[in-house]
Amino acid sequence: MHLTHHSLLFMALTFFLSAHPTDAKANEHMRAKALAAGCKGCHGEHGEGQGSLPALTGLTQDEFMRRMEGYRLDEQSNSVMHRIAKHYDHEDVRLLAKAFTGDSAP
Amino acid sequence: VNRERRTFLKWIPALAGMGSLSIGALAQGRGSPRIVVIGGGFSGINFARALKRLLPAIEIVVIERQAEYTRCPGSNRVIAGFAPMASLTHRAAPTLIKEGIRWIQSSIQRIDTVQRRLQLEHGETLFYDRLVLAPGIDFQWDKVRGVSEHQSLDVPHAWRAGVQTVRLRDQIKAIPPGGVFMMTVPGNPYRCPPGPYERASLIAASLKRNNPRAKIIILDAKSKFSKEKGFKSAWASLYPGMIDWISLETEGEIDHIDPTTRTVQTAFHRYQADVLSVIPPQRAGSLAAQADLADETLWCPVNSMNFESTRVKGIHVIGDAASYGSIPKSAFAAQTEARACALSVALELGGLPLPNPRLINHCYSLIAEEKAISITGIYGPKSLGGAVETFGVMESTPEADHEKEYQETMDWFDLLVRSTFN
Secondary structure, eight states: OOHHHHHHHHHHHHHHHHHHOOOOHHHHHHHHHHHTTHHHHHOOOOOBTTBBOOSSTTSOOOHHHHHHHHHHSSSOOSHHHHHHHHHHHHHHHHHHHHHHSSSSSS | OOOHHHHHTTTOOOOSSSSOOOSSHHTTTSSSSSSEEEOOOOHHHHHHHHHHHHOOSSEEEEEESSSEEEEEETTTHHTTTTTTTGEEEEEEHHHHTTTEEEEEEEEEEEEETTTTOOOOOOTTTEESSEEOHHHHEOOOOOGTTOOOGGTTTTTTOOOOOSSSHHHHHHHHHHHOOOOEEEEOOSSSSSSOOTTHHHHHHHHHHHHHHHOOEEEEEEEEESOTTTTTTHHHHHHHHTTTTEEEEOOOHHSSSSEEEETTTTEEEEEEEEEEEEEEOOOOOOOOHHHHHOOOOOOOOSEEBTTTTOOBBBBTTTTEEEEGGGTTTTTOOOHHHHHHHHHHHHHHHHHHTOOOOOOOOOOOEEEEEETTTTTEEEEEEEEEEOOOOOEEEEEEEEOOOSSOOHHHHHHHHHHHHHHHHHHHHH
């Protein structure tokens, strides 16, 4: 039992190291995931949206960022997204765009 | 879904044998860790399902004492007569079982935090590697002078949905023409900060139609309240002269309450009502106190990164029972806490470092049958492992389109309930 267990562990570890050599990349992925978790309450588990709550999927990364930057930098409006976006910086927005539009959906 | 699992799993070097597995499962000679969740409400269910999505191979057990869950969110509509009671009841068990999560209906007799072992009411003993406690709230009856828990159905709080909800609804329906509905509201923190004011609004909407000379008195233990501007503006325009909010500053503390005559004696005056609802001060669910997770505030302090109790290792507390900075005790906050906690637990089991969580609480309150207002807050540590801070809290303005906010409310609420229980 222990032998099996350790073999699996070793295989998983080998796979991890070969597939993703840098810790930095893993860290970035997890930071994106942690930020994206906050969006799911309104936009759904996979960003699919619901009725008047828009889907986050189906946008290009550029379009996602353009919209979020628009909310973030607009001081005048008080829509829900305006209230939220001002507490995320440019790097956060980039990570969120990757999370919801890339091949690593949250 | 499959893509998501593959993507997450490729980052996890190993799911078992690493991280902080010390006694629980490994002492039992099993290969993979067992995560036990106590409490089948919004936080408990969302945690279990989120963790299962992240780590499909892991053993997750949910223990809940009731077969059916009757939710508080949405219950103000039932009390005001705008929705049927049956709409509040959910069965999470079939969904959980289908997703490969074990469901046990039982009370907890004892939590042994040293041996990491649970003694269940129905006799089973269960070891755990991580315990996630989502016990919700209990009431501080000792803080309400004149009303015992036994008498509470005479002055129903309806702050845990069920028989109390039905009782309050029926009492309000029977208010005589021009009669008075009065409620006492506790100081912070308590479950659903804007809840009492939404309740007053919806009852006013109903009375306006059926009993237009009736009055509503709110005796508050606070000097300000959540979404105050929005509620007060709505009351002035929709129910002029109907709702009287009396703050702590005006009346002082409640001296005592007589549930048989429905009378409240404050520091200065005596108030009598046809229907009285006494919402008691609250604390973390009793299980939290039994396991020594609550501090002098009677709520459970938790680590900002993973919701682990700062008092007992290996136990995470989420939902209303937890103190996570100043995030409100709401079902929506419960699901965002649950998702953040699930990610942290998954990463810890895989031996990976934790990223900073950032939680969003977004909450609508109804001010009329088809009008709503909203509030949005962002919470989390600003530096890695730092204390939970409030990034900001903003409300919709009185000039906002409240019909549009009502449409959003329905979609937001449907998503919250569906993604939890279905």
